[in-house]
Amino acid sequence: MTAEYKVHGDIAVITLNNPPVNGLGLATRQGIVAGLEQANADAAVKAIVLTGAGKAFSGGADIKEFGSPKALQEPNLLSVITAVENSTKPVVAALHSVAMGGGLELALGAHYRIAAPGTQIALPEVKLGLIPGAGGTQRLPRVLGVETALNMIVSGEPVKSELLASLPGQKLFDKLAASAESLADEAFALAREAAAKHADGSAFPLVRNLPCKHPLGDAYFQFARNMVKGMAKNYPAPAKCVDAVEAATQKKFADGMTFERDIFINLMWTPECRALRHLFVAERAASKIPDVPDDTPKRDIKLVGVIGAGTMGGGITMNFLNAGIPVKMLEMKQEALDRGIATIRKNYEAQVKKGKLKQDKYEQRMSLLSTTLSYDDLKDADLIIEAVFEELGVKEAVFKQLDAVAKPGAILASNTSTLDVDKIANFTQRPQDVVGMHFFSPANVMKLLEVVRGQATAKDVLATVMAIAKKIKKTAVVSGVCDGFIGNRMIEQYSRQAGFLLEEGATPAQVDKAVEKFGFAMGPFRMGDLAGNDIGWAIRKRRYTEKPDLKYSKTADLLCEMGRYGQKTGAGWYDYVPGKRDAIPSALVVEMIEKHRQELGITPRKISDEEIVQRLVFSLVNEAAHILEEGIASKAGDIDMVYLTGYGFPIYRGGPMHYADQLGLFNVAEAMKRFAQNPRDDANFWQPAPLLARLVAEGKTFN
Ligand code: NAI
Secondary structure, rough: OOOOEEOOOOOOEEOOOOOOOOOOOOHHHHHHHHHHHHHHOOOOOOOOEEEEOOOOOOOOOOHHHHHOOHOOOOOOHHHHHHHHHHHOOOEEEEEEEEEEEEHHHHHHHOEEEOOOOEEEEOHHHHHOOOOOOOOOHHHHHHHHOOOHHHHHHHOOOOOHHHHHHHHOOOOOOEEEOOOOOOOHHHHHHHHHHHHHOOOOOOOOOHHHHOOOOOOHHHHHHHHHHHHHHHHHOOOOHHHHHHHHHHHHHHHHHHHHHHHHHHHHHHOOOOOOHHHHHHHHHHHHHOOOOOHHHHHOOOOOOOOOEEEOHHHHHHHHHHHHHHOOOOOEEEOOOHHHEEEOOOOOOHHHHHHHHOOOHHHHHHHHHHEEEEEEEHHHOOOOOEEEEEOOOOOHHHHHHHHHHHHOOOOOOOEEEEEOOOOOHHHHHHHOHHHHHHHEEEOOOOOOOOEEEEEEEOOOHHHHHHHHHHHHHHOOOOEEEEEOOOOOHHHHHHHHHHHHHHHHHHHHOOOOOHHHHHHHHHHHOOOOOHHHHHHHHHHHHHHHHHHHHOOOOOOOOOOHHHHHHOOOHHHEEEEOEEOOOOOOOOOEEEEEHHHHHHHHHHHHHOOOOOHHHHHHHHHHHHHHHHHHHHHHHHOOOOOOHHHHHHHHHHOOOOOHHHHHHHHHHHHHHHHHHHHHHHHHOOOOOOOOOOOOHHHHHHHHHHHHOOO
């Protein structure tokens, strides 16, 4: 049973019980309706309390049902809410912890509402590219006023019950309980009060009967539309929230409900909504590792050691300090430690200046940080993350020393971005305790963490690292060991394509513009200038000896030979004015590219933005298909998460794999075959990966 029914004297209690958040799936909806029928048929019952077991009143719709016939199967949520409204005994909704989305809409159908303080109240549908679809846009403005309700609906953000209860004139709550502990007793008292009040047969109060107006009428909604314009640029839902709430002020309740429903159904199948729903599911799935069960025991992480106080070490350290976990940072020299600490302080101070961090919090965080020059001081650390120079010899020395001093069971992690984690693990006598934790720069900001699973990495090490990743608010994705792991292995193909496009006739600015129009945060050349073009140069030099047959455009090497490493040298693919980050197209670079074309005997051709985007995005897709097939990534959704959280892939397109699925894999594979015909490109690379070919043949998708 996912909704329980119990009678306590003259009060019937219907308790949603569908962990983890009492999602309103079909069985739960059936349980509520059955409970209402039973209570209404029982002469001994005078009133009904509707509440939730465990950690929520209800988190809303059961997202697993989205898009499946079950979501619409009767009783659907609208019918359940109508059944609540039509109950012949008064219904009191007793909210606690979380009342969101469909859960809040359900409560708005009740005759009375009481909430525990601290209850998170929200209509977060907009975050899935939707508007509330079970009366939320029609009922919330009636109880909170148009402005408060619209703010909540457009932002999707939760607001605490005590704050809402303090708003003058609010009708959302009839009562705020004194505490979570007293909620049940107070709900019972409210139910008995209601029963007594309506013993004369008077009608129960219904939110639908409340008036809904904004004193400024049209002018207010015009203002609201302007406000959401920015956020609605790539998403249709926010503007639709305004339309639906406006309808609540203009239409009869029943007509407003139809209006809301139509919008909801139309939005459900937009590409943006599909992408956001995919993201929601993929994000939760990424934390699950197929052969590491949820109940795998985890190691205790009370102290973290970080080796190297450079660019990455400092950022990595901040993540743990922010989460209240003490860090001991080790360097070779005091000056390096001082520099590292100064950078961390500078970052925090900037946050304090902007009002994003309170001074006392800043000091509290810094008090969790200690430093050392001696490996012996790391003997108490439970997790040690190495972020020293990217050289195998240096890593070897570090891991051998760690092996000598770290306590048994300590997790030894490397932040390497290109080296073989299995080799690093074998520098120690405890390869089972070694794992890759590949943070992205700036490590205190970027959400993505690739957790690199070595051949010997123990399951409890993985489970612990996934849990700690959540604590420091990262999106962790597991990758197997390979050159570049998931993200950088794919980006290498993307960069190769960007180079070929220059040789064939495009300019850096044209390529960047096309990709940015597609929705990427930054095109490949602006990105190169930001990260430093010398990094790619070093990787290519290695490739030229490792894989001499692999084709590259030489333009990027020529750029580096000109000393144009990017923003840090004041010039890269673009020119930069000192102190500014604006990328100014460079005549010198265009000249270099043209000269290179002449040397190769290439007559430049006009390349369409469509071709640019397809070659760049499909190169990611084809490499990703190999990655999936090799088991480096365990599911396509993980690859999407890597690109959405680490590489600026447009969220509303759902990641490269989801995007390819939506285009149709047949079309994607056909385009690849076309690109393979281009003599300037790499015909081998464009052979659709076997997995992709198989999915096309079977009419299947990645996700
Ligand atoms: P960095 O050069 O800024 O910092 C490295 C620090 O390690 C220096 O402060 C150096 O003094 C210290 N160090 C070197 N050898 C040491 C040793 N034996 N013991 C103690 N400290 C030592 O380098 P960065 O950029 O922070 O990179 C560090 C690691 O992170 C590398 O493995 C790199 O591949 C990886 N990485 C870098 C990213 C980036 O964008 N910079 C992104 C992801 C990973």
